[in-house]
Structure formats: C-alpha cells, structure tokens
Amino acid sequence: MKDSRISKLAKLLLNHSVKLQPKERVMIKAHYVAKPLAIELIDQVYQLGAYPYFEMFDDDIIKHLYMGYQKEQLETQFAWMLQQFKDVDCIILIIGEENDSELAEVPAGKFKLRGEAYRPVQEFYINNRRWVLLNYPTRSLAQKAKMSTEKYEDFLLDVCSIDYAKMGQSMKPLVELINRTDKVRITGPGTDISFSIKGIGAVPCQGERNIPDGEVYTAPIRDSVNGQITYNTPCPYQGITHNNLCLKFEKGKIVEATSDQTEKLQEVFDTDEGARYIGEFALGVNPLIQHPVGDILFDEKIAGSLHFTPGSCYEKAYNGNKSSIHWDLVLIQREEYGGGEIWFDDVLIRKNGIFVLPELECLNPENLA
Numbered sequence: 568m569k570d571s572r573i574s575k576l577a578k579l580l581l582n583h584s585v586k587l588q589p590k591e592r593v594m595i596k597a598h599y600v601a602k603p604l605a606i607e608l609i610d611q612v613y614q615l616g617a618y619p620y621f622e623m624f625d626d627d628i629i630k631h632l633y634m635g636y637q638k639e640q641l642e643t644q645f646a647w648m649l650q651q652f653k654d655v656d657c658i659i660l661i662i663g664e665e666n667d668s669e670l671a672e673v674p675a676g677k678f679k680l681r682g683e684a685y686r687p688v689q690e691f692y693i694n695n696r697r698w699v700l701l702n703y704p705t706r707s708l709a710q711k712a713k714m715s716t717e718k719y720e721d722f723l724l725d726v727c728s729i730d731y732a733k734m735g736q737s738m739k740p741l742v743e744l745i746n747r748t749d750k751v752r753i754t755g756p757g758t759d760i761s762f763s764i765k766g767i768g769a770v771p772c773q774g775e776r777n778i779p780d781g782e783v784y785t786a787p788i789r790d791s792v793n794g795q796i797t798y799n800t801p802c803p804y805q806g807i808t809h810n811n812l813c814l815k816f817e818k819g820k821i822v823e824a825t826s827d828q829t830e831k832l833q834e835v836f837d838t839d840e841g842a843r844y845i846g847e848f849a850l851g852v853n854p855l856i857q858h859p860v861g862d863i864l865f866d867e868k869i870a871g872s873l874h875f876t877p878g879s880c881y882e883k884a885y886n887g888n889k890s891s892i893h894w895d896l897v898l899i900q901r902e903e904y905g906g907g908e909i910w911f912d913d914v915l916i917r918k919n920g921i922f923v924l925p926e927l928e929c930l931n932p933e934n935l936a
Contacts, residue, residue: 598663670806682891711861755907757797781853841890871920
C-alpha cells in the first residue's frame with residue numbers, strides 16, 4: 568500500500584523545491600533504500616510532462632571506490648558528472664545512510680583527493696542549477712536519533728512537510744536585519760566570539776535546497792572572526808563523530824581546535840588553507856526540530872540553534888573563502904542546552920534561543936509551527 572506521505576513529499580520536492588516545468592530534465596540520485604520515493608518522483612515527473620533520469624548509490628561500492636581513488640581516475644569521473652549536470656535543469660539528491668562508520672576506514676588523503684576533484688562539479692550545480700538534498704529514513708538514522716525505525720520515519724516525514732511558504736514569509740524581517748548589520752557577537756558556555764557580516768547579505772532557506780529546511784544564513788568577513796566557540800551537539804564528518812568540539816580564532820583563522828577526536832580533527836582542518844576559515848554563519852528556526860538526531864540536514868535547522876561553518880562559502884553569501892570542505896557545526900542556545908545570546912551591532916536579538924526583538928518574534932517556535 569502506498570504511503571500518502573511519500574506522495575506528498577514527492578510533490579513538495581518537484582513543485583516547491585525544484586519547481587519542475589514541462590519538458591525540463593531532472594536528475595534523481597538516490598540510495599537503494601529510497602526506492603519508494605524515487606519511484607513516486609519518477610511517476611510524478613512524467614505526470615508533469617517532464618523527463619526523469621536516475622542514478623543509484625550504494626555505500627559498500629562507494630567505500631571500495633574511495634579506498635583506491637587516484638587523481639586521474641577522479642578527473643575522468645567528475646568530468647562525466649559535470650557534463651551530466653550541465654545536461655539537466657535540476658537535481659534531486661536522496662541520501663539513505665546505512666552505516667556512515669564505514670567511511671571511517673578511508674584514509675584522510677583519499678577524502679582530500681576526492682574533495683579537490685569534486686569541488687568544480689559541486690560549485691557548478693550549487694550555483695547554476697535548481698537542486699534539493701534530503702535524507703530518507705533508515706534504521707541507521709533512526710538509531711542515531713535514538714528512535715524506533717517507525718517513530719523516526721514519522722518524525723522525518725512530518726518535519727519535511729512543514730508549511731515552507733509561511734516560513735519564508737516569517738524569515739523576511741531577519742533577512743532585512745542581517746542585511747543592515749555589521750558586528751555580530753555570540754556568547755554562551757565556552758563561547759565568546761565576534762565578527763563582521765557587513766555587506767555579505769542574508770539568504771533565507773525555506774525548502775528550496777534542503778528538506779527539511781529552516782535557516783537563514785550569511786557569512787563573516789573572512790578575517791574578522793576572533794574569539795572562541797564551543798559546540799554542544801555531536802559533529803559528524805567523514806564517518807567520525809566529534810564531541811565537545813571547540814575552536815579558537817585569531818583574525819579569522821582557526822588557531823586551536825580540540826574535541827574528543829583531536830587528532831582526526833586536525834586532519835580535517837589540514838585539508839587546505841580554506842578549511843581553517845569560516846564560510847557560513849546561520850540561525851536555525853525549524854520549530855519541529857528540537858534536539859540533535861545526528862544528521863546535519865536536521866541538526867543545523869534546530870530551533871534556537873546556530874551553525875558556524877569552517878570551509879567553503881556559498882556564492883549567494885560570498886566572503887571569498889574556498890575549500891574542499893564545508894562542515895556545519897551546530898550550537899544550540901536554548902536554556903536546556905546552556906543558553907546563550909546573539910547580539911547584532913550591540914543590540915540583543917536572541918536570548919536562550921528565543922528571538923527578543925518584536926519584529927523577529929514570528930520566528931519563535933510557538934508562532935512558526
């Protein structure tokens with residue numbers, strides 16, 4: 568029996584996220600576990616009079632490929648992929664993670680090699696194509712979230728189907744405020760950091776690039792970051808999860824980094840020069856996501872959170888930082904997570920995860936849900 572929520576999600580992806588039109592070409596890339604959604608998408612694409620193309624992922628095969636990657640091999644692979652993305656109008660990426668610990672066995676040098684080769688492809692589709700990324704419910708993700716598979720599936724499908732049109736309207740005052748702000752200061756347990764966002768600009772995220780969604784992002788001026796930030800959520804990257812991750816900055820650069828996996832952490836930040844600078848600063852506002860589930864697509868949108876991201880910036884909030892990494896690290900500032908404050912130009916805008924300016928109160932969970 569078909570789950571009506573899968574049909575609803577497919578409709579959201581095609582009509583809201585990538586806004587597919589008749590005769591357009593859409594590439595759907597998905598893990599095998601996401602087969603029900605992939606089939607529904609293909610059927611609905613045909614109903615819209617458009618053309619679907621499909622490619623399947625498999626984690627075991629990907630791991631074996633990673634282990635032997637060579638530069639010449641990757642150059643050929645990603646030349647094909649770049650042409651593929653040039654030949655379509657939009658892309659839907661569906662990740663169905665089975666066991667991300669498999670990648671922990673891959674040497675750091677292979678990740679670096681692949682990241683450098685893949686960067687032109689990623690920059691092309693992010694900046695030149697309509698695209699959306701989402702995760703499909705799996706037993707692995709349910710286990711990370713400490714939920715039963717059935718409960719996690721319900722959670723994911725409910726969160727993904729929030730009213731994004733309402734969310735977009737509510738984000739407008741925050742976008743306007745960020746666009747006229749110069750100085751930002753963030754305080755909290757283990758955190759006192761300041762930087763400038765003057766002239767960078769704000770981007771609202773309302774279900775057009777990620778599902779689920781719910782953030783407004785910008786970026787700091789590259790060399791303006793000073794101070795320390797301590798993240799209070801698990802920070803997964805390349806199959807390894809870091810806890811109690813703390814970064815210290817001087818003139819924009821990470822000069823000290825610690826976690827419960829400090830040696831592995833240093834490998835990440837040694838990837839390239841841009842890995843030690845920040846490419847994104849964002850505020851999470853999704854009212855249906857309250858706690859970390861070990862999946863960054865969800866955790867970075869937690870209500871009352873922020874993420875402060877080492878690595879490459881986005882073109883729409885460009886600060887000049889380039890890197891083959893982009894690692895969203897999340898700090899929750901709600902009272903039960905230790906609290907914290909955000910100040911824009913010496914004016915308090917959010918305290919303990921709750922917006923205190925009247926024009927921003929529409930983004931608080933009780934008003935946005």
